[in-house]
Amino acid sequence: MSTIIGMAQDFVGSNNINLLLPNGQFGTRNQGGKDAASARYIFTSLSSINRYLFPREDDGLLDYLNEDGQSIEPSWYVPIILMVLVNGSEGIGTGWSFYIPNYNPRDMVANVRRLLNDEHMEPMHPWYRGFKGTIEQTASKEFGVTYTITGTIEEVNETTLKIKELTIRRSTQEYKEFLESIITSNDSFIKEFKQFSDDKTVDFEVIVTVENMMLAEQEGLLKKFKLTTTVSTSNVHLFDSRGVIKKYDTPEEKVRFILDVVKGDIIVNNRTVCCSLPCAERERFYSFPK
Numbered sequence: 001m002s003t004i005i006g007m008a009q010d011f012v013g014s015n016n017i018n019l020l021l022p023n024g025q026f027g028t029r030n031q032g033g034k035d036a037a038s039a040r041y042i043f044t045s046l047s048s049i050n051r052y053l054f055p056r057e058d059d060g061l062l063d064y065l066n067e068d069g070q071s072i073e074p075s076w077y078v079p080i081i082l083m084v085l086v087n088g089s090e091g092i093g094t095g096w097s098f099y100i101p102n103y104n105p106r107d108m109v110a111n112v113r114r115l116l117n118d119e120h121m122e123p124m125h126p127w128y129r130g131f132k133g134t135i136e137q138t139a140s141k142e143f144g145v146t147y148t149i150t151g152t153i154e155e156v157n158e159t160t161l162k163i164k165e166l167t168i169r170r171s172t173q174e175y176k177e178f179l180e181s182i183i184t185s186n187d188s189f190i191k192e193f194k195q196f197s198d199d200k201t202v203d204f205e206v207i208v209t210v211e212n213m214m215l216a217e218q219e220g221l222l223k224k225f226k227l228t229t230t231v232s233t234s235n236v237h238l239f240d241s242r243g244v245i246k247k248y249d250t251p252e253e254k255v256r257f258i259l260d261v262v263k264g265d266i267i268v269n270n271r272t273v274c275c276s277l278p279c280a281e282r283e284r285f286y287s288f289p290k
Contacts, residue, residue, distance in 0.1 A: 001039040008044050009033050011200065012130040013168045015087045016102050017053070020044045028199035032171035053079045081108045084238065085124075085251050096245060098237040101126035101147070103251055111252065121252045126231060133165040133227075143249050144234025151202075151227035158213055161221070163204040167229040172197045178226065179204065189216065189224075 008020035011029040024042030027033030036042070054077055062074035088102040104127035111121040126135050126147055139146040152165040166175050172195075179193050189212040196203040206225075208216065216224045233251065240246040248254045 004044060005036050005039070005042075006033070009036075013128055016127070016129045017047075017049060017083070017086050017105055019047055019050055019053075019083075021047055029202075030172045030197070030199050032169065032174070034171075053081065053083070055080065081105060081112060082254055085254060096237050097235060099232070099235045100238075101231045101233070102128050124251045128168055131165070131168065133167070138230070141234065143247075144232055144236075145250075146230055146232045146234075149229050149231060150222055153221045153225055153227055155213070155217075155221070156205075158210050159208055161206040161208065161213075161225075163206065163225065163227070164202055165227075166202050167227060168231075170229070172202055175202075175204070179206070 004020060005026055007015070008018050008022040008026045009015055010018045010022055011027070011033070013029065014027075014033060021044055022042075023044055025035070025037035026042060026044075027036035058078060058080075061078065063076070064074045065072050084100060085103045085108060086105045088100045090099040091097070103124050107122070107124045107127070111124065114121050125137065126149075128135075133149060133151045135147055135149050137145055138148045149168050151163065151167050153161055153163045156162050163175075166172070176195055179190065182188050182190050183192070189208060191207045191209065193207065194205045196205065222228050233249075236248040236251075236254070237245055238248060238254065
């Protein structure tokens with residue numbers, strides 16, 4: 001049930017493309033999805049975009065399982081772009097951990113097209129649908145890149161601040177509790193705050209003294225109000241086509257798997273895989289609806 005709920009969530013910081021429709025209360029940004037209703041009160045169905053991602057013409061390539069003599073779902077599906085990059089993922093296992101930020105599906109489509117045309121791919125950077133802050137590359141290492149994700153805060157006047165965006169995967173409720181903890185502390189630099197947020201948007205108004213405003217500006221408003229976080233691409237461990245855990249250094253390296261399947265360098269099952277579709281059909285598959 002939690003998997004189904006997670007696949008249907010569409011608030012900022014969750015899925016860039018939700019494969020299931022959230023018909024009911026599937027959770028909001030206010031509590032980071034934890035406010036989803038009980039499973040017996042909500043309903044779902046496949047999103048219309050699924051057949052763009054999993055073309056019907058590819059159904060015959062899948063390795064369908066058999067249970068008690070009845071054909072059931074395939075062992076895995078093969079989307080035309082890598083959904084693990086589109087919606088991101090994180091978790092731990094025995095001896096392994098992984099973290100994958102979200103990426104823009106349009107960037108991925110563009111890179112797949114470049115691969116099909118024997119062109120070099122462009123670097124892809126994390127992207128979250130509906131996010132109003134900034135995502136900047138701050139460090140680059142041999143194995144992975146670090147990005148700084150920043151919310152937004154603006155000075156309305158000499159005593160008032162407006163916070164209109166938080167960092168990714170920080171719920172509105174968590175940030176409200178953070179501001180409340182500052183006010184109740186012995187060395188509080190906040191006089192009061194008001195919240196005008198709803199289940200989709202962030203809107204806090206913070207009141208400080210003139211002196212504390214100057215001190216906060218010297219320290220940096222983003223740092224003072226904890227509106228920055230960092231993500232890294234140095235911990236991308238995924239199963240490869242052989243079911244073996246592999247470390248991927250860049251998202252482009254993972255996308256290259258698609259071309260290897262198309263060219264036949266990687267056989268996804270015991271059937272011959274080739275790019276036999278007309279160019280017009282392939283173009284249709286890589287044309288996302290607005």
